[in-house]
Amino acid sequence: MATDAGLSPHIAQELDERGPTELQLALRELLKRPPALFGVFCLVMAIIWAIVPYLFSPHDPLAQDLVRHLKPPGFVDEAGNTYWLGTDRLGRDILSRIIWGSRVSLIVGFAAVFMSGFIGIAMGLIAGYYGGKVDAVISRIVDAALAIPFVLLAISIIAILGASLQNIVLAIALRTWTVYTRVVRGEVFALKETDMVTGARSAGCGTLRIMIIYLLPNVFSSCIVVATIYLGRMIIIESSFSFLGMGVPPPTPTWGGMLAEGRGFLDTAWWLTLFPGVALTLTVLGVNLLGDWLRDVLDPRMKRLDD
Amino acid sequence: MRAYIIRGVLQSLIVLWLVLLIVFLMLQMTGDPADVLMPDEATVEEVAAFNKEMGFDQPIYVQYFKFLFGHDDKNLGVLRGDFGESFYHNVPAMGLVIERIPATAILAVFALFVGLVIAIPAGILSAVFRKSWIDHFSSVLSMAGQSIPNFWLGLMLIILFSEILGWLPTSGYREAKSVILPALAAGLYATARIMRMMRSTLLEVMAQDFVNTARSKGIAEAVVIGRHALKNASIPVVTIIGLELGGLLSGTVVVEVVFAWPGVGWLVVESINVNDYAVVQAAVALLSFMFVGVNLAVDILYAWLDPRISYS
Numbered sequence: 001m002a003t004d005a006g007l008s009p010h011i012a013q014e015l016d017e018r019g020p021t022e023l024q025l026a027l028r029e030l031l032k033r034p035p036a037l038f039g040v041f042c043l044v045m046a047i048i049w050a051i052v053p054y055l056f057s058p059h060d061p062l063a064q065d066l067v068r069h070l071k072p073p074g075f076v077d078e079a080g081n082t083y084w085l086g087t088d089r090l091g092r093d094i095l096s097r098i099i100w101g102s103r104v105s106l107i108v109g110f111a112a113v114f115m116s117g118f119i120g121i122a123m124g125l126i127a128g129y130y131g132g133k134v135d136a137v138i139s140r141i142v143d144a145a146l147a148i149p150f151v152l153l154a155i156s157i158i159a160i161l162g163a164s165l166q167n168i169v170l171a172i173a174l175r176t177w178t179v180y181t182r183v184v185r186g187e188v189f190a191l192k193e194t195d196m197v198t199g200a201r202s203a204g205c206g207t208l209r210i211m212i213i214y215l216l217p218n219v220f221s222s223c224i225v226v227a228t229i230y231l232g233r234m235i236i237i238e239s240s241f242s243f244l245g246m247g248v249p250p251p252t253p254t255w256g257g258m259l260a261e262g263r264g265f266l267d268t269a270w271w272l273t274l275f276p277g278v279a280l281t282l283t284v285l286g287v288n289l290l291g292d293w294l295r296d297v298l299d300p301r302m303k304r305l306d307d
Numbered sequence: 308m309r310a311y312i313i314r315g316v317l318q319s320l321i322v323l324w325l326v327l328l329i330v331f332l333m334l335q336m337t338g339d340p341a342d343v344l345m346p347d348e349a350t351v352e353e354v355a356a357f358n359k360e361m362g363f364d365q366p367i368y369v370q371y372f373k374f375l376f377g378h379d380d381k382n383l384g385v386l387r388g389d390f391g392e393s394f395y396h397n398v399p400a401m402g403l404v405i406e407r408i409p410a411t412a413i414l415a416v417f418a419l420f421v422g423l424v425i426a427i428p429a430g431i432l433s434a435v436f437r438k439s440w441i442d443h444f445s446s447v448l449s450m451a452g453q454s455i456p457n458f459w460l461g462l463m464l465i466i467l468f469s470e471i472l473g474w475l476p477t478s479g480y481r482e483a484k485s486v487i488l489p490a491l492a493a494g495l496y497a498t499a500r501i502m503r504m505m506r507s508t509l510l511e512v513m514a515q516d517f518v519n520t521a522r523s524k525g526i527a528e529a530v531v532i533g534r535h536a537l538k539n540a541s542i543p544v545v546t547i548i549g550l551e552l553g554g555l556l557s558g559t560v561v562v563e564v565v566f567a568w569p570g571v572g573w574l575v576v577e578s579i580n581v582n583d584y585a586v587v588q589a590a591v592a593l594l595s596f597m598f599v600g601v602n603l604a605v606d607i608l609y610a611w612l613d614p615r616i617s618y619s
Contacts, residue, residue, distance in 0.1 A: 140318065140321050140322060140325060141325065143318070143322045143325075144322045144325035144326050144329065147322055147323075147326055147595045147598045147599045147602075148326055148329060148591060148594075148595050148598075149556075149557030149558075149560075149590075149591060149594040149595065149598070150557070150558075151557070151558065151560045151561070151572075152557065152560060152572065152575050152587070152590060152591050152594065153329070153333070153591055155560075155575075155576070155579060156333060156575075156579060156584070156587050156591070157333065157336065159579045160333065160334070160336055160343050160584075161336060232453070232454065236456045239456060240456065240458055240560075240561045243458055243561060243564075244560075244561060244564060244576055245580075246579075259458070259459060259462065262462070263462060263565070266462065266465055266466050266469075266470055266477070267470045270466050270470075273459075273462045273463070273466065274463070274466075277456070277459035277462070277463065280456060280459065281454055281455050281456065281459065284453075284454040284455075284456070285450065285451075285454035288450060288453055288454050289450070292450075
């Protein structure tokens, strides 16, 4: 912990002797909670797929062959290759495309969470610390961002700027930073009257230093909770953009794009729509289960409200 | 109370002004609106003529002024509800959007209805019978509601109820029963949120002293819950219902596309595909206005329901 630095040796020693750290306790509790463990498993699986898809993908996700198009799950071709989840319109292997498709979902999800978290936390610190007019201006901007129909604005921006990873992340972050701002602002309002902050200020601490050293660590755990809750939503949002044709353009496999292709074959080839959706749902479910658990561990106040 | 309402209205007006600013800046984001609006094969002369006609050759503050207050008699400016003509349909953009509002509103109201019918009883039962099978079942349902993407659920519902069972139409708007599948798909997320809220608020209220007092007076448990606890738990739930309705009005875009439901969301997706940005601007502005309006109404209702809210 950052705050341990600079403590007198005997307090530091006491800290060493106080038994398992928070992290160890958290991990111990994780083993006692099967849903959270399942969530971690789903998310870690998706992350591993996204990092090294070629280790898992049985076929080339882009290899087309019209001879084997729209084959059902378990299809074996003449060469003896098995297509466990079937093939799509162009004869591409569904399983391989799902494994490679995890990349776009997770890259966009994590990038959007980091970008919106960075902007949102900064704005929240500023609004909460200065208060008054600065807070009023930031709060009205937050209200406006929340009032705009998010998906409509985002797909318009993507259509205008062009569908690329950066623009998709930008379009998502333009709205979601507000969530962090609201949380951080409220907490900073309470924190800035504490002895810790008034003491730091009277000791001659600069504003930036107070924000980064005294305020940020204290709001961080709530932000981690918000980030986890929103990671799942970002992944759903990315897939709906791809579904609408506003995502990363083909031939890059995306789960949303696969669902859009499957939409034309609902009556004949259900596997095109079922499996990418299951992958998407399990990933989001994993994130949400992990988020529930993190919230209980990191934010006992929220636990009291919800449990 | 009056000061509280006036302040709420003023804040809403500022928010709406900011929304209009964002809607104006939307087209300016590329730096060259003609680049977005004109076909790729347009000649330099055509682009120049187009820029002159639309006023894109003028400084940005002049454009903004004209955007708000109008160019001439044909275009009255957005402050009077005129977002210009749709390039594609050659009719006023705002009219096109307003035509699609009823379909979106019907879908949002039915989705919310689905949500309430499931969420309120499930939320109450899981709070009353905490840690029972019904509580566990509800929490699984609520977790699923927050994890399943609504458009994928829509596709799955089509496969099950339209393709396999043949009970309900895959898409369309003409029959009354065609609203069922889209409402289920769109309402799932709201169901999960309202259910969670209902459960946690009721649990919180039931832990308070006055509930114990009522119990110790010998009042039947059903009456304690029905008359004392539920009444006090209703206010936060009403708030979240209002928020979810506001969210549903603009949040059903992808479900509308899946079910070919002729609402505002589908119109916007179609318009983006043909670069018809006047319609997109009009839709974004109108839906924002409706969202702000619903929120303001909820705020006022909330203050009226709960006298403890300070008006300062």
